[in-house]
Amino acid sequence: MIGLGGIGQRHVRNLRSVLGSEVDIIAYRARRLRHVLTDRLEIDPGSDLEDKYQIHAYEDLDQAFAQNPEVVFICNPSSLHIPVALSAAKAGCHLFIEKPLSDSYEGVEELISLVENQRLIAVVGYQMRFHPCLQHVRSLLRRQAIGRVLAVRVEVGEYLPGWHAYEDYRQMYASRRELGGGAILSQIHEMDYIYWFFGIPRRVFAVGGHLSSLEINVEDTASILMEYSADGRSMPVHLQQDYVQRPPSRTCQVIGDAGKIIIDFHAPSVRVFDERGQVAETRLFEGFQRNQLFLDELNHFLGCLRGDATPMVTVRDGAHSLRMALAARESLHDGKVVELA
Secondary structure, three states, X not given: XXXXXXXXXXXXXXXXXXXXXXXXXXXXXXXXOOOEEOOOOOEEOOOOHHHHOOEEEEOOHHHHHOOOOOEEEEOOOHHHHHHHHHHHHHOOOEEEEEOOOOOOOOOHHHHHHHHHHOOOOEEEEOHHHHOHHHHHHHHXXXXXXXXXXXXXXXXXXXXXXXXXXXXXXXXXXXXOHHHOOOHHHHOOHHHHHHHHHHOOOOEEEEEEEOOOOOOOOOOOEEEEEEEEEEOOEEEEEEEEEEOOOOOOEEEEEEEEOOEEEEEEOOOOEEEEEOOOOOEEEEEEOOOOOOHHHHHHHHHHHHHHHHOOOOOOOOHHHHHHHXXXXXXXXXXXXXXXXXXXX
């Protein structure tokens, strides 16, 4: 384990839940904080992280790699992912890399080459691909349930100081440019499922920036327009991201020439409307628990390690969604349209 903050500890909890004592967990730790976080991202008083999960920690990365780990979970801040991933790949380790793949494209192609040439199992942590809403909508789109897609509107907004109850929001990676923060990269799940549904856009334009009074040095609002080209026609996809909405909002609308699909992730639900505007289908995923996404993702990864499956989100896939996000960030900074595909 590289990084044992909120997401790193979640993976450790799930590893122990799924594999119990069958897995040995070691960690490279820089700050060596010992608090234990609950599933609700609150501190469990009186518990010690390394004792609770039987983790042997090292303060030197080379010492950790000298233990010959088979798999490395990379859960440190985004700007630090690639150097560690390259070291792990060179050591012949399989990789689980948290999203986003990085905060720049430097070293990404080298990592892809290493992974593919050495035939390593490597996945990027986009657990939203296991969300029942998205899986159902992808199935609807593949069978053209609403005809030809004409436009897409996606929104994700949540008040940043409420993300982690256990830490000062100003110290979070999402708040700090040097750690790879900002709404565009930190909320990149939406960018990934847009890529999963529709591929890479032809060009990207973004406006926004640090518009609120939050004490951060990154953008808290981004309004991104992506243009797709298919069959000689243009299809707009609009993505709205922010750190300020209360209550939070996470939705997706896919508009076709024979109907419309609406996802509300907070319900969670999928509604399908036919060409007359009448409700054709409603799916409510009652009892859905967020941690199930991470359990499904982990079990998929373990299946890949066993040879029972192939990665749903490869490093190359992670590179494509990163390119989209970096194009949006470049456009936000320069005020110009950025060509991609």
